[in-house]
Amino acid sequence: ADQPVTVGLEPANKPFIFNSGGEYTGFSYDLWVEIAKEAGLKFEARSMDFSALIPALQTKNIDVGFSSIFITAKRKEVVDFSDPYYMAGTGALVSETSAIKTLADLNAKHVAAMTGSAQVAWIKANLPSAELTQFQNATDAFLALQAGRVDAVLYDYPTLAYYALTEGKRKARLLDEHAGEDYPVGFALQKGSSLVEPINNALKKIRLDGRYDALSRKWFGKTGS
Amino acid sequence: MTFDWSAFFESFPGLLYGARVTLFVTLVSLPAGLLLGAMVGVILTYAPTPIASIAQVYVGLIRGTPMVVQIMFIFFGLPALMDVRLDGLTAGIVALVINSSAYLAEIVRGGLLAVPRGLQEAGLAMGLRFGQVIRYIVGPVAFRRMIPALGNQFVIGLKDSSLLIVIGVGELTRTGQEIMTDTYRAVEVWFAVAIIYLAMISLMASLLKSLEKHVRIA
Amino acid sequence: MTFDWSAFFESFPGLLYGARVTLFVTLVSLPAGLLLGAMVGVILTYAPTPIASIAQVYVGLIRGTPMVVQIMFIFFGLPALMDVRLDGLTAGIVALVINSSAYLAEIVRGGLLAVPRGLQEAGLAMGLRFGQVIRYIVGPVAFRRMIPALGNQFVIGLKDSSLLIVIGVGELTRTGQEIMTDTYRAVEVWFAVAIIYLAMISLMASLLKSLEKHVRIA
Amino acid sequence: MSIIEITGVVKRYGSVDVLKHIDLSIASQEIVFLIGPSGSGKSTLLRCINALETVSEGDIVVDGLSVRGGKAEVRKIRLEAGMVFQQFNLFPHLTALENVMFGPLRVRGVSWRDAAEIAEALLIKVGLKERMRAYPSELSGGQQQRTAIARSLAVKPRLMLFDEPTSALDPELRFEVLQVMRQLAEEGMTMVIVTHEIRFARDVGSRLLFLDGGRIMHDGKPDQLLSDPPSERLRTFLQHVA
């Protein structure tokens, strides 16, 4: 494999993957770098919106796609996935002063989610009278929440938690409940990709030799998610 | 890859809903943009230098930045700056009004300047006030000649409404994207989206043509 | 809210990198678009009806759909249809070339038609072949008069490159968005982005002005 | 008493004196022809009279009103002095009838019905009974110019200024316009006419001015000046024009 693989990533997902001072970083990104090293893959990173990742795999514009992609049945029909590298659920972020206490309070409210995310499907199924605005990325949604333009952002729980502790401190509050089931998160690959094997092998190795835990400590302060 | 006709047809109901939003946004923004643009255009053409300069800066700022940036600024920046809350649809309409007003102002200015000076002089020589000359002669003559350019700007406005995709307004392009992320049938969806735009724009163009014919162009 | 000057200034290095991509995309696409547009324009103007009609359909399809849709189609649709692999940058450049070529073709056609018929007749009456008349007389005269319109289209192209944001090409607008993910300072970042666009566009405009002055306009 | 009184008028563009100290007085019912080479200032003089150009020095008094008298006075002058241009300048979005009605309606404040009556009478007078509903673009040059004359007459001016009214017309179409002007002259209208139609000036004029380089070089009876030009300058000018 001399040819570098093309990696589509969505750098609007702190602390998993984001752009800091012109360099990509974050837990998922660092993990991918280790995997690539381990599997002997050279790669080129291409930034794209979350909604573009799976179509770009389908059209073979990229070889690997990641952000924090839930491994769902529907997605497995069109792309392949690596083994999961963590589990995550969906949380709801509301403004600090909001009266919203539970997920049930969200019905008839204005909620935000990311285009193409698993949360969109969940909202459509479970909050039929909520008004849904779909954003291209989480940052835009956070800004909309700050501006009071939406009442809640539904997104990956860990990302929301990180935001609530950092930038969103004293502005935003995370509901305790998880919306729906938790999903495994993995690297998305083209259907029938020959990269599934080497990536899974590398991931196994990295989990075993402690590198995975080191990264986890670096980004979350404790092991596991 | 095979073209999946059922995916193509199944996308239509959703897309047509998006097309309604596109039309709504366009039909609300453009008359407002024309009004604002006409005012700015008249100022550009006839106001004394200091006021005209302000208008020039306004037009220059808008024409000198991409509309996507304007949309982002209005949607994400304005609330922070001025404590106003605009929902996406409103912000999008505001962006389209402001953006089109700058281009329309230039069209109006060009139209006014293109009216032969002789008409203005003939009006003045009859004893009309300057305001009357603009209102009854230069304005109407300019307007008739501007119709093609205005129509063109309206078509541009309809297409520009697709940029509201970046702030999540559920217009046609956005709807297309959402359907694509649901069905993962890119070719079929974008093909359908393109067809709907073509239809709307052809319709608009032929309405404008018949308007042009109706209004006698001198 | 207070304007955070340090966030404003700190965004510049990253944004300037994005601006380089914007310039690169623009400067690669537009000459290519002009070449393609000139060919299509000449076909529109002088080719026999069947060939001219094909060119008309091409121009109509492109002018009848928003560029965002074209970008989506090229990036997501084309590879599926034709089994080619396009990275975002290439797809973006292809989209800009195709899009601008349609508008430039219309400008070229307008420019050719605006050359007074008398010049063409004077050329023919001297015994020149039709091709010579186009090449030595109508073409050069049209080109000089088209410079402002071409310049305008180049500025539009630069602004349109911001639409590549939707497929993740790291040009200026996209860079702005990514920086926002890190700093969440919308006002400062979009303000900085707007300033950089204004600077690039003013620079381009003044270069074009001086080119206009250089080329004698008849 | 003179209806136009020009005293010491200078018109300057930048540092160029286009009119150089013009003194001229024109009496009621005079038919004054203004000839002279291109650039001699004929149009400028005419345009100063109805204040389309401001004078740099001196004053022009039309029927007791000064061109320096402020906006209201200038508008009154323009009502007194009708103007006909080389490029007809009809309002292209109005029919011939509407063009002629426009002044009475908007300037004189006459009722719609009266304005229509005035306009019809004038269009009949200039021979356009059949073409009243036509738009300017549907009229020949001669018809357009006759409509323009009718439009000027509609506000009932006391004098008429013509700036080369026939030079944008084909030779065959000039005749009908000149006919209308001849009729006006016979009715006693005061007229100042810039033209290259030397024969017409001789036929109709009561006075001929030869302008050269912004000065009135000759001022006399058309017949005399034309048959026996008092200067070499006028003689060569006439040779080239006729």
Next chain:
Amino acid sequence: MSIIEITGVVKRYGSVDVLKHIDLSIASQEIVFLIGPSGSGKSTLLRCINALETVSEGDIVVDGLSVRGGKAEVRKIRLEAGMVFQQFNLFPHLTALENVMFGPLRVRGVSWRDAAEIAEALLIKVGLKERMRAYPSELSGGQQQRTAIARSLAVKPRLMLFDEPTSALDPELRFEVLQVMRQLAEEGMTMVIVTHEIRFARDVGSRLLFLDGGRIMHDGKPDQLLSDPPSERLRTFLQHVA
């Protein structure tokens, strides 16, 4: 032998016959003036001669070459017959000199140096020695028209066609163009001239044609036709034009 031979030419636009069976033969060194009312077909006839318009019926043979003879033959005709237009039609992106050099360079395939020599000589001949490096927009109308004449002469035509060469010019500027044409006539150039300059036609012409409604109504000596018009139609026409 005649240099232009027109036989049974009809020119039709749609269902309108603009030229109705024209027969005409013009000998070398004739100076033929074409007059007639607007729309009578003067320009059309001229344009048919050098094949800028195709003829609907009949044929025109110029110096042995037929206008129906195909592209190459048509181009040869155009080299033989220089044409001067009412709207000078100079190439605006080229200087006066380059305009005149253009034909020799591109059509005759002459070297750059020779073309420049030819052009300079011609521009001196038409009195534009000092203005050679000027662009058309920097020249007066009369200077432009003289440049246009020089440009036509540069490909060494055997005859010259003029379509109202002075009617877009101010009266004072006409003179210099007519001077150049007079000189050409004296040098023995065959010329066909459409014009309203009746006096010039009388002075210079060897033959006068009066076109009316697409037909040649009169054909004779200018002096005779003009002093004593053989028809009422020509008489009124002359009254209006002169």
